[in-house]
Amino acid sequence: MTQTIAVIRGDGIGPEIMDATLQVLDALKLGLQYDFVEAGLAAYEKQGELLPAATLEAIHRHRVALKSPLTTPVGEGFSSINVELRKRFDLYANVRPAISFPNTKSRYENIDLITVRENTEGAYIGEGQNLTADGETATLTQKVTRRGSERIVRYAFDLARRVGRKKVTVVHKANILKSTSGLFLKVARQVAAEYPDIQCNEMIVDNTCMQLVMKPEQFDVIVTTNLFGDIISDLCAGLVGGLGLAPGANIGTEAAIFEAVHGSAPDIAGKGIANPVALLLGAVQMLEHLGKVEEAGRLRKAIVDTMQAKDNLTPDLGGTGTTQSFAQAIAARAAG
Ligand code: NAI
Ligand code: MG
Structure with missing residues (x-):
């Protein structure tokens, strides 16, 4: 059966790391379908709402979402979108693995x-x-x-x-x-x-x-x-080396949302140097949740091996790679 997931590309570095992550997921040939929906600043600018009904509906329907960081506008009347999502879907378990990776400054x-x-x-x-x-x-x-x-x-x-x-x-x-x-x-x-x-x-x-x-x-x-x-x-x-490597899953009985722990990093947005690993590790958690344990293991191994080889590491890891080149290096290993 084809699995469809709701995908929120998010704000700031969000679209860059999401494109990189989907490129790696595609290399795994899982046959995943993506339903792109909006939330955060991107949604607010286009649709006048931080969390449009269509987005909630898509998460509800697919039960699984992969989400990039969102910017909650600062100011009166804007409550955190992440807190709102947790409430809406009763995402009672926040699951955050912390695993040592090679070649970090940890x-x-x-x-x-x-x-x-x-x-x-x-x-x-x-x-x-x-x-x-x-x-x-x-x-x-x-x-x-x-x-x-x-x-x-x-x-x-x-x-x-x-x-x-x-x-x-x-x-x-x-x-x-x-x-x-x-x-x-x-x-x-x-x-x-x-x-x-x-x-x-x-x-x-x-x-x-x-x-x-x-x-x-x-x-x-x-x-x-x-x-x-x-x-x-x-x-x-x-x-274990900071936010660039930390994923999180928010799991409820009706839905589960997988993400990177870090925010939208406006200071480096658009520069193509954001580290995609945290979101990729969120994708590993998502695959485990979907019962695709073998593929999850393959993806994790591809990430670890790429870091071990110092192949196109992004600047936060001490390399000179880009979001894209790092993701390509991981995708090549994930494809086997
Ligand atoms: P942040 O996590 O966006 O950035 C903190 C520092 O870590 C920055 O120097 C940034 O460049 C760096 N960084 C973060 N992710 C990185 C990555 N993947 N690769 C390389 N460097 C990375 O935290 P900040 O600045 O406090 O928040 C910025 C925005 O993000 C705010 O609007 C906040 O509301 C939002 N935010 C959203 C979250 C979410 O949607 N889950 C979680 C935390 C913050
Ligand atoms: Mg926190």
């Missing part, structure tokens, strides 16, 4: 971990944001539910099983945040008991940050709540 060589971040609850529900009239006191509501905790922890353990991981670390702050983090930890323990084949350990979030910097090799899969996951996953991206 300090570590043996990192292979996946952060699974709860994407819809916690401190990011946008409720109860209050500043007193005198400007002296600010408050905010956090919400953690049994259902939300259970499904994210279950997702992490199922993922661990599916991809042959051995250990899940539950990251929390239940000693202080007794209600919210407390409930998350309690539910995590109950879910973990159903997976005797996967080792489960618990770690308090501040210690986790130190451990990640001191001894990142000890981690396999990390599962945590929204705010901690946001911070930890960026920390992990930094451990």
Whole structure:
């Protein structure tokens, strides 16, 4: 059966890295069909809307989207498109692998971990944001539910099983945040008991940050709540060479959106030097999600081999290649 995916070329460097990524995907000869739809500044300029109904409809219909970074215009009345997409499709799992690649400027060589971040609850529900009239006191509501905790922890353990991981670390702050983090930890323990084949350990979030910097090799899969996951996953991206190499998947029951973690990089847009690897790794996650595991592995290997050979690396990786030439080098290897 032919698989169609919604493709959002995005803003800034978005179109450049998306064209490069699709060129590599085409080299894999998967027979994927692309339904190009717009969002972000590109959509706003052409259609007067940041997130047109046709775009939402396409994501809903195809259930899978590959998305370049979007620019949310700064100013009143513009809420983040990414947050909006998460809400619309209840994309509760944010899955961010951090894997060491050859020839990066990273300090570590043996990192292979996946952060699974709860994407819809916690401190990011946008409720109860209050500043007193005198400007002296600010408050905010956090919400953690049994259902939300259970499904994210279950997702992490199922993922661990599916991809042959051995250990899940539950990251929390239940000693202080007794209600919210407390409930998350309690539910995590109950879910973990159903997976005797996967080792489960618990770690308090501040210690986790130190451990990640001191001894990142000890981690396999990390599962945590929204705010901690946001911070930890960026920390992990930094451990393996930064944003140019960090992909992310946003997964819900109705749809899944795959992307690079970085933004639209207006400082280098149009120069043809953006690194396409983060979005390509998002495509690897997408292929795994689509059950095309062999092809996903082939694509990942092509990326690693190209980096190993220092073949047309982009300037952020210390090379003199372009988005296009780097992608061509990867495509040649992916084609076999
Ligand atoms: P950014 O990630 O776009 O850029 C930060 C720095 O990293 C810049 O120096 C940039 O040149 C560099 N960089 C990023 N991606 C790169 C790549 N693929 N290759 C080489 N260098 C790369 O973050 P910034 O500047 O804070 O945000 C710019 C815009 O992106 C904003 O409008 C923001 O709202 C949007 N944004 C969108 C996201 C999304 O759609 N998922 C995520 C983050 C930001
Ligand atoms: Mg973040």
